[in-house]
Amino acid sequence: MTLTPVLERIDADLNASLDRLMELLRIQSISTDPAYADQCEAAADWLVADLQSFGIAAEKRETPGHPMVVGHVPGDGPHVLFYGHYDVQPVDPLNLWHRDPFDPAIEDANGTRVIRGRGSSDDKGQLMTFVEACRAWQAVHGSLPCRITFFFEGEEETGSPSLVPFMKEFADELRCDLALICDTSMVAPGVPSIASQLRGMLKEEFTLIGPKMDLHSGHYGGTALNPLHAIADIVASFHDSTGRVAVEGFYEGVHPLPDELKRQWEGCGFDEDDYLGSVGMTKAHGEEGFSTLELQWARPTLEVNGLWGGYNGKGSKTVIPSEAHCKITCRLVGDMEPDHLRAAIRKHVEDRLPQDASVQWDNDVDGAKAAVMNIERPEFEAARQALSDEWDREAVFVGMGGSIPIAGLFKDILGMDAMLIGFAQDDDRIHSPNEKYNVESFHKGMRSWARVLEALSKK
Template identity: 45%
Template sequence: MPAVQDSAVGRVLACVDEDLDHARSRLFELLRIPSISTQPDHRQDMQRAAEWLRGQLEELGLQTAIMPTAGHPKVVGFHPGPPGSKAPRVLFYGHYDVQPADPLDLWHSPPFEPQLVEGPRGPRIVARGAVDAKGQSMMFIEALRAWKTAGGGIPLPVIVLMEGEEEIGSPNLEPFLKANQADLRADFALISDTNMWDIDTPALTTRLRGMCNCEVTLKGPGMDLHSGLFGGSALNPVNVLARILGDLHDKDGRIQVPGFYDKVRPVSSGQAAEWQSLGFDEAAFLKGIGLTTPGGEKGVQALQRIWARPTADINGIWGGYAGPGSKTIIPSEAGAKVSFRLVPDQEPQAIFEGFQRFVRDRLPTGMQVSFQAFGMAAGILIDTDTVWARAAKEALQQEYGRPAVMIGSGGTIPVVEQIKRVLGIDSLMMGFGLDDDQIHSPNEKFELKCFHKGTRSHALLLGKLAG
């Protein structure tokens, strides 16, 4: 990197450090807005949060607009970078909506009155949205601010896209991406909505599991029946459904849906060795959630089961009487919610069709079945041999004094797949959350150290890409 660029980066990092209290105050302003996307009563708060973000981006010199959708609006800002810049154009994606705060009585402080409290690892920010994802989104905005203030200006072409529907599945994101494809053209997307390995070890998330989320309903007799009069003759949908779902896994934890593993690729030996070297303590992991015995496929290393192997889970099951006391009936119907977490190359629609065959092959004659799909997303594997991934590794190494770990995520971030499919660009997932941040739970928090070093890391990344 040229000496002049090194000097600029030094000034920018010093600015981040000196401005930390103001940056936290700005984040607190955003956290005070209860932008709960799923609740209609908060529609005005959603608009208020969008307008607040527009103001912040306009202060930084971005050409900014609030763009309506069929649901909540998107906030989009554009900056061309310095004249003649040959640096990659970055599309930063974040979201300003948050989960509901319920149950309120479990919060130690009001969820939309952010607090800076002392924790075991130093000060932490406690509020709904602190880490998911207002705090993580503001790290990038604060990095832009530091470059504008101390680095001579934003050093490369930037697009900022903030949406307000991530917590409800981003129903209007794909149409928005398609309608604005030309304006959103970039070399890669940067997303900070993931975790570090631990508070001292940075990470890039290189793979996400996909999702096939569905419902199955069995219908037997035309009405609930007296179990004494009809038991032994009438088929019981709850019994049948329980037996069928009990066949989903064999004794070794492998999923029995036809063709389920046909496109599942094994993890490379190098990746498996890197994950094994992390020293993941599955016993401690399970103890923290009140369990002692691991599930999943036998003979497969723990992190591979969580990050790189597909799963099938019954998320809910119902049928018959579940009130106090007893009611001796044969129910007329039974149902279950079933989700499959998928790995790259597995096709969600093919898995859904395989599950339907699995159920129908075990269905007694005379019983009816119906299916409904709720959400489909493909798994993602991200190339780390790119200009931006190498720059991110260098930035994180410089900030933390140790190499970034290439980790997986067992969760699903549909926007990554949509950006790849619609815009044709890969994502760089450089997040600074921790496993104990209580995302979606009461007392959600974001360590101040993570917010600070995350902002510095983003500033370093911009400098390395520009240089």
């Protein structure tokens, strides 16, 4: 089966592919709002019918929440699973949209053709790049170059409560050689990217307790322990003067960045000034000795997300509060263990409690390890070359500062490595009003997946 006629078919059918995407975008599949449950069902039904329309054995599977869509393509050769999600974020505030978010249209945005509408980038547009690539292969050759399992969920934007039970129940059916995930972006315009590592997450929250009640600051000021003063000292102790986290044992499991990845990152087209300037900063303020991309993708963090206590209303209330509160999150890399890190942070805080203070930990928290892809597998280099050929630019293995839990779940539950390839842009405004997806991302995304499938079929 040759690739060239498949790419030609994708080019010739671009308008029809856009029309199908517009149909899917019109379905208001907001997963977090029960009022849109019927629309989530409709989106799942639409995807089932669309897959079936070009010969995929697909069906809707009910869950306690929104349904899954599962489809199978039998055949020889490597077996890959493609994952995407059909649910979308709410559209509020509606008044900030330039058009009805569920009335998608192709617009001109400063000379770039874009698909405007909720879900255009996250994740319906991305999902359909793969579906359309498969449709083209099927139309030209009557079959696909790989065995493929399609796996679409409808609760990604609400934390995927049904995902883990479903994956465990149907593990034997879903298990493949490799998982493909489309819910990512390119590191810079025109630079195709494969995510090689995702940071994990640890959440923690504590209350520092001092006096048994709020105190009059005239009667007790200067003599009583002030929990706000104490918690400020503890928070300040989390980092040293170079920005390095000062919690003992924090960096256990953190590994140096391989030279080849560092080379790719240095030449990937990332614009540091634009990245910082877009949020009103003039320099990176993190750990010294690392580039901005290293800080974002390859270094762990400890961030204070909330710090409060005492009186927060208008005017003044002269009290010494009895409690002060702090929320923190850590981004994890490499082989950092959430449970070990949690114990280290708690010890750091408890060792610094002043006399007459105690700490209460919120145990309704969670943590997840970083996901590190096995880019030594030959499929990764094959996909990287396929993307380079399509975009006429060296594709790069990149990191991601955030977390995509499904990648870790594929590894933990199904024992599968995941390859993350997406074509979104940083300015796609996902989760925000006026979300868009570049027509070029959609078109070349389809062509890219066609090339990747051919490359994987030979491994």
